[in-house]
Amino acid sequence: MxxxxxxxxxxxxxxxxxxxxxxxxxxxxxxxxxxxxxxxxxxxxxxxxxxxxxxxxxxxxxxxxxxxxxxxxxxxxxxxxxxxxxxxxxxxxxxxxxxxxxxxxxxxxxxxQYSQKTVNGIKIGESGNGxxxxxxxxxxxxxxxxxxxxxxxxxxxxxxxxxxxxxxxxxxxxxxxxxxxxxxxxxxxxxxxxxxxxxxxxxxxxxxxxxxxxxxxxxxxxxxxxxxxxxxxxxxxxxxxxELKGEPSAIDVCREAYQRYIDHPTLNNKEQLKISYEAVPDHQKMYVGDMDTKDTAVRMIIYGEQEIENWSHYRVAKAMGEKLPTIQVPTPKEESDE
Structure with a gap:
């Protein structure tokens, strides 16, 4: 053959x-x-x-x-x-x-007629959102x-x-x-x-x-x-x-600004992150981060490390008397300090 x-x-x-x-x-x-x-x-x-x-x-x-x-x-x-x-x-x-x-x-x-799909023993689901x-x-x-x-x-x-x-x-x-x-x-x-x-x-x-x-x-x-x-x-x-016109969304712009700050934590990049974050609709701000931390890390950079106290994982751990989780974010520096 x-x-x-x-x-x-x-x-x-x-x-x-x-x-x-x-x-x-x-x-x-x-x-x-x-x-x-x-x-x-x-x-x-x-x-x-x-x-x-x-x-x-x-x-x-x-x-x-x-x-x-x-x-x-x-x-x-x-x-x-x-x-x-x-x-x-x-x-x-x-x-x-x-x-x-x-x-x-x-x-x-x-x-x-549906049949469950598996790959290497893992069940695979499908999205049917039209x-x-x-x-x-x-x-x-x-x-x-x-x-x-x-x-x-x-x-x-x-x-x-x-x-x-x-x-x-x-x-x-x-x-x-x-x-x-x-x-x-x-x-x-x-x-x-x-x-x-x-x-x-x-x-x-x-x-x-x-x-x-x-x-x-x-x-x-x-x-x-x-x-x-x-x-x-x-x-x-x-x-x-x-987005439909192929342009970056406010969330995309904010994610890029966040990554730029993580790579180069300068005061200017912090300000650009603040501008882009505040341009995201309030009910969508949670999507600028990952599924666990949501927008907590971004808010800590912009508004201060006390923002971690509003993170759901932190609040649950505090209520249960467990060790408090942490999120590490870099401190901004002057351009000349890099």
């Missing part, structure tokens, strides 16, 4: 829908789950339709939240809710997802329109004194779509900022407000546990546009 010496691979594009749901993992986390034409559903697990059914029936994926519990919305906030009114129960939600798969794949061809996109037709009869990839954030869209939890789709050409509504609203960045100034698009809502989630249900806000300032969300949107 002749052994080929050139290896190849291919990528497969599988269409899908993104729909709202709740992950019940101790607390209730609002998510968009991605439903694909091959029957796979991304719901923090990415297996196959039979596994998805089990996830719904065992309460991992839910379509509503009991009153007096909190809904946590990533990057936006957490609220205690009452007067919940939800569209689905377990079986009707499963049926809804099956209908979406049928719409995407009428003949139900090539439905995926890419949001819009189509750009180069000609009126373009059969294969270009897919322009975007990013998304969650915000509230105020209509007649009620709020809609909208999925804000952001694209590199400065266009924005307010999705997860009965009818998508297409605007540009300037119009988006104007809606923020008019308090039509907001990140904080008063107690007693009615919130609608198109395709899932509605509830009344009883109390906010924490929220994100709309100015920080606008910074995030602008940052996403930079």
């Amino acid at each position: 002749i052994n080929p010496t050139t290896r190849v691979y291919r990528k497969q594009l599988i269409e899908g829908f993104s729909i709202p749901a709740i992950i019940h993992n101790g607390s209730y986390f609002f998510v968009d789950i991605d439903v694909y034409a091959d029957g796979r559903v991304e719901c923090w697990h990415f297996e196959d339709i039979e596994h998805f059914k089990k996830d719904v029936r065992r309460g991992w994926v839910v379509s509503g939240i009991p009153d007096n519990n909190e809904i946590s919305i990533h990057g936006l906030g957490s609220w205690t809710i009452i007067n919940g009114s939800w569209l689905f129960d377990k079986e009707s939600f499963i049926d809804y997802v099956l209908k979406l798969i049928k719409e995407l794949n009428p003949a139900l061809e090539n439905i995926y 890419s949001v996109y819009k189509e750009h037709k180069r000609t009126p009869n373009d059969l294969f329109p270009e897919k322009i990839t975007g990013e998304s954030v969650n915000l509230f869209y105020k209509v007649n004194n009620e709020y809609y939890l909208t999925k804000v789709l952001v694209f590199p050409d400065l266009t924005i779509s307010l999705s997860r509504l009965e009818k998508t609203v297409d605007i540009n960045l300037e119009e988006f900022e104007e809606l923020i100034n008019k308090e039509i698009i907001v990140s904080e809502i008063p107690a007693g407000s009615i919130v609608n989630i198109y395709g899932l249900g509605s509830f009344t806000v009883q109390e906010a546990q924490y929220t994100t300032d709309i100015k920080e969300k606008l910074l995030e949107v602008r940052d996403l546009i930079k």
Whole structure:
């Protein structure tokens, strides 16, 4: 047998829908789950339709939240809710997802069957997070329109004194779509900022407000546990546009400034680190460091070593009377001292 010496691979594009749901993992986390034409559903697990059914029936994926519990919305906030009114129960939600798969794949061809992948005895997981996109037709009869990839954030869209939890789709050409509504609203960045100034698009809502989630249900806000300032969300949107255009994000710039300071701990590099860190949206500052220390080391450099006292590992160790963990950061020097 002749052994080929050139290896190849291919990528497969599988269409899908993104729909709202709740992950019940101790607390209730609002998510968009991605439903694909091959029957796979991304719901923090990415297996196959039979596994998805089990996830719904065992309460991992839910379509509503009991009153007096909190809904946590990533990057936006957490609220205690009452007067919940939800569209689905377990079986009707499963049926809804099956209908979406049928719409995407009428003949139900090539439905995926999951098998656990292992490499050297280690279980390998997959991410099924889809890419949001819009189509750009180069000609009126373009059969294969270009897919322009975007990013998304969650915000509230105020209509007649009620709020809609909208999925804000952001694209590199400065266009924005307010999705997860009965009818998508297409605007540009300037119009988006104007809606923020008019308090039509907001990140904080008063107690007693009615919130609608198109395709899932509605509830009344009883109390906010924490929220994100709309100015920080606008910074995030602008940052996403930079990334989509191939430019470094504020987090990337800060990480580079941090590494530059570690390599050359000068007063000037410390000041540049401070400027870049403070340009990162507040709710994203934790991502400038690693998974353990978050932004603690950066804050220690900028604001002083006492910042370690706010590090979760430090606080837990102190509360338990254990040896306190440390983080070593270099002291800044004058340029001439190097």
